Amino acid sequence: MNNPQSSLPHVVIVGGGFGGLYAAKSLRNSPVKVTLIDKRNFHLFQPLLYQVATGSLSPADIASPLRVVLSKQKNAQVLLDKVVDIDSAAKKLIVQDGEDVNYDMLIIATGGSHHYFGNDQWQEDAPGLKTVEDALEMRRRIFTAFEAAEKEPDLAKRQALLTFVVVGGGPTGVELAGAIAEIAHKTVVEDFRDVDTTKAKVLLFEGMDRILPPYPETLSAKAQESLEKLGVEIKTKTLVTDISNQTVTFREGDKADTISANTILWAAGVKASFIGRVLNKTTGAELDRAGRVIVEPDLSIKGHPDIFVVGDLANFPHQGERPLPGVAPVAMQEGEYVAKLITKKLQGKTIKPFHYFDLGSMAVVGQNKAVADLGFAKMSGFFAWFIWVVAHIYYLIEFDNKLVVMIQWAWNYITLGRGARLITGKTALYAKTEVPNEAKENKVDKLQERELVKS
Amino acid sequence: MNNPQSSLPHVVIVGGGFGGLYAAKSLRNSPVKVTLIDKRNFHLFQPLLYQVATGSLSPADIASPLRVVLSKQKNAQVLLDKVVDIDSAAKKLIVQDGEDVNYDMLIIATGGSHHYFGNDQWQEDAPGLKTVEDALEMRRRIFTAFEAAEKEPDLAKRQALLTFVVVGGGPTGVELAGAIAEIAHKTVVEDFRDVDTTKAKVLLFEGMDRILPPYPETLSAKAQESLEKLGVEIKTKTLVTDISNQTVTFREGDKADTISANTILWAAGVKASFIGRVLNKTTGAELDRAGRVIVEPDLSIKGHPDIFVVGDLANFPHQGERPLPGVAPVAMQEGEYVAKLITKKLQGKTIKPFHYFDLGSMAVVGQNKAVADLGFAKMSGFFAWFIWVVAHIYYLIEFDNKLVVMIQWAWNYITLGRGARLITGKTALYAKTEVPNEAKENKVDKLQERELVKS
Numbered sequence: 001m002n003n004p005q006s007s008l009p010h011v012v013i014v015g016g017g018f019g020g021l022y023a024a025k026s027l028r029n030s031p032v033k034v035t036l037i038d039k040r041n042f043h044l045f046q047p048l049l050y051q052v053a054t055g056s057l058s059p060a061d062i063a064s065p066l067r068v069v070l071s072k073q074k075n076a077q078v079l080l081d082k083v084v085d086i087d088s089a090a091k092k093l094i095v096q097d098g099e100d101v102n103y104d105m106l107i108i109a110t111g112g113s114h115h116y117f118g119n120d121q122w123q124e125d126a127p128g129l130k131t132v133e134d135a136l137e138m139r140r141r142i143f144t145a146f147e148a149a150e151k152e153p154d155l156a157k158r159q160a161l162l163t164f165v166v167v168g169g170g171p172t173g174v175e176l177a178g179a180i181a182e183i184a185h186k187t188v189v190e191d192f193r194d195v196d197t198t199k200a201k202v203l204l205f206e207g208m209d210r211i212l213p214p215y216p217e218t219l220s221a222k223a224q225e226s227l228e229k230l231g232v233e234i235k236t237k238t239l240v241t242d243i244s245n246q247t248v249t250f251r252e253g254d255k256a257d258t259i260s261a262n263t264i265l266w267a268a269g270v271k272a273s274f275i276g277r278v279l280n281k282t283t284g285a286e287l288d289r290a291g292r293v294i295v296e297p298d299l300s301i302k303g304h305p306d307i308f309v310v311g312d313l314a315n316f317p318h319q320g321e322r323p324l325p326g327v328a329p330v331a332m333q334e335g336e337y338v339a340k341l342i343t344k345k346l347q348g349k350t351i352k353p354f355h356y357f358d359l360g361s362m363a364v365v366g367q368n369k370a371v372a373d374l375g376f377a378k379m380s381g382f383f384a385w386f387i388w389v390v391a392h393i394y395y396l397i398e399f400d401n402k403l404v405v406m407i408q409w410a411w412n413y414i415t416l417g418r419g420a421r422l423i424t425g426k427t428a429l430y431a432k433t434e435v436p437n438e439a440k441e442n443k444v445d446k447l448q449e450r451e452l453v454k455s
Numbered sequence: 456m457n458n459p460q461s462s463l464p465h466v467v468i469v470g471g472g473f474g475g476l477y478a479a480k481s482l483r484n485s486p487v488k489v490t491l492i493d494k495r496n497f498h499l500f501q502p503l504l505y506q507v508a509t510g511s512l513s514p515a516d517i518a519s520p521l522r523v524v525l526s527k528q529k530n531a532q533v534l535l536d537k538v539v540d541i542d543s544a545a546k547k548l549i550v551q552d553g554e555d556v557n558y559d560m561l562i563i564a565t566g567g568s569h570h571y572f573g574n575d576q577w578q579e580d581a582p583g584l585k586t587v588e589d590a591l592e593m594r595r596r597i598f599t600a601f602e603a604a605e606k607e608p609d610l611a612k613r614q615a616l617l618t619f620v621v622v623g624g625g626p627t628g629v630e631l632a633g634a635i636a637e638i639a640h641k642t643v644v645e646d647f648r649d650v651d652t653t654k655a656k657v658l659l660f661e662g663m664d665r666i667l668p669p670y671p672e673t674l675s676a677k678a679q680e681s682l683e684k685l686g687v688e689i690k691t692k693t694l695v696t697d698i699s700n701q702t703v704t705f706r707e708g709d710k711a712d713t714i715s716a717n718t719i720l721w722a723a724g725v726k727a728s729f730i731g732r733v734l735n736k737t738t739g740a741e742l743d744r745a746g747r748v749i750v751e752p753d754l755s756i757k758g759h760p761d762i763f764v765v766g767d768l769a770n771f772p773h774q775g776e777r778p779l780p781g782v783a784p785v786a787m788q789e790g791e792y793v794a795k796l797i798t799k800k801l802q803g804k805t806i807k808p809f810h811y812f813d814l815g816s817m818a819v820v821g822q823n824k825a826v827a828d829l830g831f832a833k834m835s836g837f838f839a840w841f842i843w844v845v846a847h848i849y850y851l852i853e854f855d856n857k858l859v860v861m862i863q864w865a866w867n868y869i870t871l872g873r874g875a876r877l878i879t880g881k882t883a884l885y886a887k888t889e890v891p892n893e894a895k896e897n898k899v900d901k902l903q904e905r906e907l908v909k910s
Contacts, residue, residue: 080606191520
């Protein structure tokens with residue numbers, strides 16, 4: 001690469017999510033050459049992905065091309081490729097399509113994907129929500145269900161078509177369930193002639209004794225109240241034991257039961273990226289049970305002060321009882337910290353261990369309600385939602401002026417509309433789907449896994 | 456269907472494009488029951504599809520859910536299904552998923568798809584632009600080409616990656632070529648570090664002696680001048696004789712030649728929907744060479760005054776030397792005419808034969824230039840573009856308030872940005888593609904074709 005700065009230390013960042021991108025941006029004034037590698041050409045604003053899945057926003061509304069974000073940052077370049085292996089002794093990365101990439105310092109920020117806890121066969125029936133393709137597949141299933149119900153003369157089948165099960169009562173599950181209930185009971189009511197969409201059932205399953213388990217109890221209760229008002233039926237202490245043939249088998253407390261549901265959405269588990277296992281192989285880095293890399297207080301890997309892990313792939317156990325949660329603010333702060341550490345290190349200085357400054361947690365429940373725990377204050381209802389909107393707009397426009405999203409939101413808010421409810425990507429109207437991208441990707445992961453085991 | 460209006464005459468419309476949707480809307484005050492059948496759940500504003508293919512707009516920006524468009528029209532209902540056969544003796548339609556649909560009057564508005572003139576094997580190398588999926592596939596190929604060029608050390612291969620061939624010099628081909636030249640020579644220039652995107656070649660092939668052949672010669676010349684300023688190389692009197700292995704073989708006048716191009720886009724031919732052949736079988740309707748149905752002066756089929764064909768599937772030869780062109784204004788006016796005819800007929804009245812009122816033709820050449828032939832005036836440049844914008848916004852917001860599109864356009868205009876340049880839908884970064892939806896659909900068409908032949 002004919003880069004005039006090639007004599008500078010080369011910082012390679014893998015993954016253009018919140019962790020990787022904040023690291024890259026924070027290195028803008030440092031005397032380094034930065035290469036950001038991602039297999040996608042855009043940064044995805046994942047906290048809003050559920051709005052794509054439920055037809056409020058388009059993928060481009062919440063995605064910023066990485067090259068545009070880093071266009072003006074002259075010490076940075078973007079490489080569209082997939083890292084398949086790391087050689088920490090030779091300090092280089094092996095990528096899928098191009099030549100090997102040498103690094104002086106490495107920041108790994110590859111996050112994670114869905115976790116079916118050993119039941120990967122559930123994926124076809126119950127897709128998760130991590131990628132743009134996942135969101136479009138969810139959108140296709142949700143809106144196709146109403147179309148199929150409109151034509152279905154058999155009452156039991158019609159009810160199954162109008163039954164939506166969301167597995168997992170964390171923020172994503174809560175936001176999905178609330179949005180689907182609103183679609184069924186408000187948005188599309190006037191659009192169908194033969195089917196009464198207000199009869200749709202939306203169920204939210206959670207294994208713990210309340211939804212939003214990491215939140216304060218009062219907020220869990222508020223969220224539950226809001227969701228129930230929207231018509232969501234919440235089942236806590238409920239574990240899914242099987243998903244097949246559009247039927248969910250579950251255990252609610254001691255009671256086993258089944259429900260027929262055409263649309264089953266998975267928001268329950270997150271699995272660390274396979275790069276965790278690559279790091280384990282090449283550096284001996286310790287992994288936790290979810291496959292996350294247990295990092296040092298400065299986010300480096302033990303014995304490898306030139307390799308850092310940030311974001312959802314990192315298990316940072318040095319603060320509080322549990323590792324830091326896999327949320328955007330943690331990833332951002334970790335990315336910024338590592339950039340600062342590298343900059344100081346090049347000046348021969350050291351900095352204090354990483355400390356996460358908790359800005360709080362929020363989740364939307366319905367069109368204009370949310371729950372928010374800001375540490376100093378807990379709130380719910382419209383005001384919490386307003387804070388949610390302001391915070392999300394602030395971060396959304398940081399990389400890329402997504403002015404249009406605000407206008408789209410304002411418009412949706414006024415009209416209760418969902419202009420992006422297109423059913424795309426499949427010819428068959430409601431054929432069972434293969435979730436082609438994820439499936440392929442998992443195949444790649446499995447192959448790599450096998451290779452790792454072999455090597 | 457428990458419809459209180461079921462004793463009213465039942466008008467069934469097949470296809471929710473401009474022809475079908477204008478027919479449905481125009482029947483809103485008529486004493487009929489209207490059923491609109493489409494295999495997609497949205498109306499697509501096709502004149503702007505090239506802007507999705509080139510990353511300016513998102514699919515939802517130019518698509519309106521049919522149910523939303525007809526939500527308030529109480530005498531209309533929407534059915535998401537695919538018509539596979541017509542029984543004109545029993546006056547019913549056979550659909551793919553649901554029960555047969557009986558009709559009293561039938562309006563067919565199913566349009567057409569790409570035509571490779573007997574070379575369907577070219578489709579994989581040179582996708583066309585008819586559906587949302589087509590546009591996303593084009594977008595993926597265009598933006599992936601730059602990514603691949605950035606990594607390609609071999610100069611010849613790099614040049615092939617930076618070569619874009621658009622086949623067909625009609626409005627779609629002109630608009631695509633202009634947009635791609637702008638992307639390469641302006642939008643992405645600052646975003647790449649190793650590749651000089653201004654070296655990209657954009658070629659536009661046209662078989663006739665000038666681009667935009669149906670337009671006045673002065674406008675063809677103006678369009679050519681504007682495109683050449685943007686860096687498009689135009690080859691007229693040029694016929695493609697083969698497309699394979701990312702190589703286009705062509706004959707320019709008497710000279711045969713080839714060019715290596717990673718991205719080849721097809722904008723050359725339109726084939727009538729297979730419903731034309733279904734009509735031919737069931738009613739004996741005469742088809743032209745392109746498969747379009749030759750209609751009577753009132754747009755009905757000879758001997759079948761209860762069946763009408765409107766839009767791109769209709770060949771209306773009663774006005775001028777050639778049949779009316781396959782453009783949105785023709786379809787709209789035909790749809791409105793048939794609705795009016797049906798309304799009058801129910802009152803025992805007749806109306807005059809259909810007459811197309813030509814509002815003119817327009818094509819965009821670049822960010823803020825267009826050519827327009829309004830009959831009474833021919834114009835080009837910024838003013839023509841301004842008229843184009845106003846006309847398109849007028850029609851775009853007719854069904855659905857696409858306020859956001861205007862703001863997106865204004866924003867793109869100011870920033871020269873293309874916020875929707877996401878590479879989606881494929882895991883492999885630049886694997887050769889299967890164009891899965893269209894391919895499948897063509898298979899269905901072929902199957903149906905065979906069945907028709909058999910029966």
